[in-house]
Amino acid sequence: MGTNLNMLIAWTxxxxxxxxxxxxxxxxxxxxxxxxxxxxxxxxxxxxxxxIGTPPQNSSFNIGIQDWLVAPLVPxxxxxxxxxMYDPNWSTSFKVSDKxxxxxxxxxxxxxxxxxxxxxxxxxxxxxxxxxxxxxxAAKRFSGGILGLAPTKNESLRGHNILVRLDEQGQLLNPVxxxxxxxxxxxxxxxxxxxxxxxGELNWVPELNDTGMIKVDAYRGYQGNILPFQYPVTASLSxxxxxxYLPEIMTYLxxxxxxxxxxxxNLEPDHKQQIxxxxxxTQPPQLQFSVDINGINYPINQHDLIRPPSIMAAxxxxxxxxxxxxxxxxxxxxxxxxxVYLAYRFPTGDCPGYYGFAFPKGSTTTSNQKxxxxxxxxxxxxxxxQPTSTPTPTIAVHEGKLGFSEEKFRVYGKAEDQWVxxxxxxxxxxxxxxxxxxxxxxxxx
Ligand SMILES: *[C@@H]1O[C@H](CO)[C@@H](O)[C@H](O)[C@H]1NC(C)=O
Ligand SMILES: *[C@@H]1O[C@H](CO)[C@@H](O)[C@H](O)[C@H]1NC(C)=O
Ligand SMILES: *[C@@H]1O[C@H](CO)[C@@H](O)[C@H](O)[C@H]1NC(C)=O
Ligand SMILES: *[C@@H]1O[C@H](CO)[C@@H](O)[C@H](O)[C@H]1NC(C)=O
Ligand SMILES: *[C@@H]1O[C@H](CO)[C@@H](O)[C@H](O)[C@H]1NC(C)=O
Ligand SMILES: *[C@@H]1O[C@H](CO)[C@@H](O)[C@H](O)[C@H]1NC(C)=O
Ligand SMILES: *[C@@H]1O[C@H](CO)[C@@H](O)[C@H](O)[C@H]1NC(C)=O
Ligand SMILES: *[C@@H]1O[C@H](CO)[C@@H](O)[C@H](O)[C@H]1NC(C)=O
Numbered sequence: 001m002g003t004n005l006n007m008l009i010a011w012t013x014x015x016x017x018x019x020x021x022x023x024x025x026x027x028x029x030x031x032x033x034x035x036x037x038x039x040x041x042x043x044x045x046x047x048x049x050x051x052i053g054t055p056p057q058n059s060s061f062n063i064g065i066q067d068w069l070v071a072p073l074v075p076x077x078x079x080x081x082x083x084x085m086y087d088p089n090w091s092t093s094f095k096v097s098d099k100x101x102x103x104x105x106x107x108x109x110x111x112x113x114x115x116x117x118x119x120x121x122x123x124x125x126x127x128x129x130x131x132x133x134x135x136x137x138a139a140k141r142f143s144g145g146i147l148g149l150a151p152t153k154n155e156s157l158r159g160h161n162i163l164v165r166l167d168e169q170g171q172l173l174n175p176v177x178x179x180x181x182x183x184x185x186x187x188x189x190x191x192x193x194x195x196x197x198x199x200g201e202l203n204w205v206p207e208l209n210d211t212g213m214i215k216v217d218a219y220r221g222y223q224g225n226i227l228p229f230q231y232p233v234t235a236s237l238s239x240x241x242x243x244x245y246l247p248e249i250m251t252y253l254x255x256x257x258x259x260x261x262x263x264x265x266n267l268e269p270d271h272k273q274q275i276x277x278x279x280x281x282t283q284p285p286q287l288q289f290s291v292d293i294n295g296i297n298y299p300i301n302q303h304d305l306i307r308p309p310s311i312m313a314a315x316x317x318x319x320x321x322x323x324x325x326x327x328x329x330x331x332x333x334x335x336x337x338x339x340v341y342l343a344y345r346f347p348t349g350d351c352p353g354y355y356g357f358a359f360p361k362g363s364t365t366t367s368n369q370k371x372x373x374x375x376x377x378x379x380x381x382x383x384x385x386q387p388t389s390t391p392t393p394t395i396a397v398h399e400g401k402l403g404f405s406e407e408k409f410r411v412y413g414k415a416e417d418q419w420v421x422x423x424x425x426x427x428x429x430x431x432x433x434x435x436x437x438x439x440x441x442x443x444x445x
Contacts (some may be wrong), residue, residue, distance in 0.1 A: 025435045027191030028118035030181075034186045034338070037303065040310035040319055044179050044242050044334050045063055045142045048188045051116040051397040052145075053091030055273045057082040058399050061336045061357065062142030064181070064189065065337075065344070066212040067130055068152045068161050070115060070313060071108070072145035076132040079142035088113075088130070096130060102431040105135035115162055118191060119393025121171050127160040149177055153210045163190070167216040173382045175348045179240075180360045182301065182338035190235055192387040198341035198358035200367075204375040204382055205294045207344075207353035212237050214355055217372075218329065222260035224297075226292070227252055231328050237342070237355065241333030244289070244300070245325035249275060258372065266314045273324040274315030279309060287320060291336065293357055295372030299365060300339045342387065351381035 019441040033047040045058035052072055059072070060083075073080040075087055080337040088094040096111035107135060108131040115126040131145070158164050160237065167175050173404045179188050180197045205214050217237045219227040228251060252258050253265050253275050264278035279285045287306055290299040313319045321335035343356035359365050375382060407417055 001256065009135075011073065012222070013443075015287040016298060023170045023192070025170060025385075026120055027173045027189060027387055028120040029189045029307055029390060030118050031062070031192055032181060032186040032188055032189065034181055036306065038321065038335055040307050040312040043141070046142060046186070046239060046334070047142070048147060050145075050147060051119070051395075052086045052113055053088070054093040054114050055091075056114065056116040056119075056122075056162055056395060056397045057085050057086050057090065058397050059144045061145040061147040063181075063239045064148045064150070065145045065237060065342075066150050067146055067148035067240075068150050068157070068305065069148045070112070070126055070145065070162050071129040071131050071148070073134070073143070074108070074130045077134055078143050079134045079138075080131065083143040084372060092236065093124070095125075101129050102131075102133070104133060107133045107375070109362070116395055116397060119395045119397050120391050121166055121190065122395055123165050123169070126162050126165065131178050140277075149344065153347055162347075166191075167346075167348060173387065174345075175351075176343060176384060178335070178341065178343045178356075181334070182304075182340075183263075183360055183362055193343050193356075193384065194387065197361050198444060199361060199363060201371075202356035202358050203294050203296050203358045203371045204343075204345070204354045204378065206345075207355055208234055208376060210353065212345070214293065217295065219244075220288075220292065220297065221252060221255075221258035221292045222289075225257045227258060235330035235332050237337070238331055238333050239333055239337060243321045243323040243331075243333050243335050244291075245323050245333065247328035249322065251323040260286060262353050266312070266316065266317045268319075271390075273326060274319055275322060276304050276313050276319045277306070277319035278316055279306070280315050280316040281397055285318060289322060291332065296357065296367065298336075298340050298357065298359075298368045300336060304335045304338050305343050345384075346386050350376065354382065 017113050027192040031046050035042060035044060045062045048063050049058065050061050051058050054267070072086045074083060091113065093114040094111070094114065096109050099111055100107060102108060108129045110127070111130055112125045112127055113123065114124050116122045124352065149163065151164045166172050174192055176193055177188060177190045178193040178197055180186050189197065199405050208214060211356060213234050213236045215232040216230050219229065220229055253267060259265060263279045268274035270274070277285050284367065285306055289300065289305055290297050307313070307319045307321070309318055325331060341358040341360045343379045345354040345356070347353045353389070394430055
C-alpha cells in the first residue's frame, strides 16, 4: 500500500511539475538593415540580424517572405559576398550531407545547423541549404544568407521551415511575423505583432492559393484615378523583387489622368519595361500611386516611387518604381512593402494563411477607411496574444568575426587599401625577410 501511495504521490507531482518544464512561449523583435533609398543601381535587399552555429555567429540574412528555407552562404562560394558570412569551421553543430539542391546560379548542400533569433528563439537542428554556388547576377541580391519566412503547405517539406519548427516546439507566442521595412529603425518581429510598429487595426485578408498572393481591388494613379484592369486582380507579394509590376504599362504612361502632369515621360527603348519621368526642371517631379486592398487605400512613398537620377535612366529623366512585368502578372515588390506594415499569420492546423496590412507607425497618412470584408474564421485563427513586454535575450551571440585575427595587416601591392583582419593567421609560419620577422606583409591578402 505504502509503495502504491508513494508512487501515486510521485505520479501526481510529475503531472503538476510537467507544465513548469515546458518552453515559455515568446517572441522576438529583430533589427532590419534597409537602404535609405531605392536606387537604380544599388542593392535593394533588406537584411535582418540572425545568428547561426554553436557558438552563435552574428550575421544578417536577406528577408524572403516567399521563400521557405534558411540558406546561409559559406566560404567555399566564389561569387558570394563575404559580408557577415558564417564560417562552419567555427561551429560545433554544423552537419552537412552530400545532397545538392538548387541550380548553378544558386545552389548548395543540404544539412542542419543551430539557428538563433535575437538571442531569444533557438532551434538546434534547422534544415538548411549551405550555399556554395552563386552566379554573379544573383550575387548582387544578398549577403549572409536567406531567411525564408513562408512555410509551405506541402506536408513533407513543412517541417523543414524554421517558423513551423519553432511553433511546433512551443516557442512562439503566436504563429505570426510582422514586418516594417520603411521609416526609422525598421524591424521584423517573430511570434507576435508589436503595436509599436503600426497604426490602428490590421486589415487581414486571406492568402490565396498558399502562394503568397492576395487580391488587389485597384491600382490608382494621379488623384486616385484607377488604372484599367479587370478587378479584382491577384497579385503576389515579394521581398526580393524591386518594383510594383503590372502586366501592361502603356495605358498608364500615355494617360495624363493616370501618370499626372509631367514635363516629359520616357519609355526605356530596349525592353519597354521601365518608365522615366523628366526630373531636371526647377521643381522636383511628383508622382501619385496607390494600391487598394480590401477597401483600404495604401499610398506609395514618393521617395521610393521616384528614383534619384542615374546612368541607367535617360538623360534628364528619373526612373520610377512602376514596371512592366515579364512574364505578365501583378507583383508587389519592395517599393510597395516599404510603404506599409505587413503581418503574416502562417497556416497551422485547420487555419489557412492570412496577410495583414496597416499603415506603418509614424506614417502621416491618416485614414478612417475600414476593411470591406471581415476575414473568414477570424475568431479561431486571428485571435492573437498581444505581447506585454519585449523579451530580453538569454542566448549569447558572438558579435565579432570568429576566426579572424584581432591584428590587422596591410595588403601586398595595395598600399592605399584598408588593412584587413585575416583568418587562421596564427597558424602561418612567420615570414623571414633578411633575417627580420615580419608578419605585417601578407601576400595578396
Ligand atoms: C551583428 O550585430 C550587430 C549588433 O547587434 C548588428 O548591428 C550587425 O548588423 C550584426 N550583423 C553583422 C553581419 O555584423
Ligand atoms: C575549414 O576547414 C577545412 C578542413 O579543415 C579547410 O580545408 C578549410 O580551408 C577551412 N576553411 C576556412 C574558411 O577556414
Ligand atoms: C538533418 O536533420 C534531419 C532531421 O532531424 C536528419 O534526418 C538528417 O539526417 C540531418 N542531416 C544531417 C546532414 O545530419
Ligand atoms: C511535396 O514535396 C515533395 C518533395 O519535394 C514532392 O515530391 C511532392 O510532390 C510535393 N507534394 C505536393 C502535393 O506538391
Ligand atoms: C488559384 O487556384 C485556383 C484553383 O486551384 C485556380 O483556379 C487559380 O487560377 C489560381 N490562381 C492563381 C493566381 O494562381
Ligand atoms: C485616361 O484615364 C482616365 C481615368 O481613369 C479615363 O477616364 C480616361 O478614359 C482615360 N483616357 C484614355 C484616352 O484612355
Ligand atoms: C532636361 O532633359 C531633357 C531631356 O533630355 C532635355 O531636352 C532638356 O533640355 C533638359 N533640360 C535642362 C534644363 O537641362
Ligand atoms: C472556417 O469557416 C468555415 C465556414 O464557416 C468552416 O467550415 C471551417 O470549419 C472553419 N475553419 C476553422 C479552422 O475554423
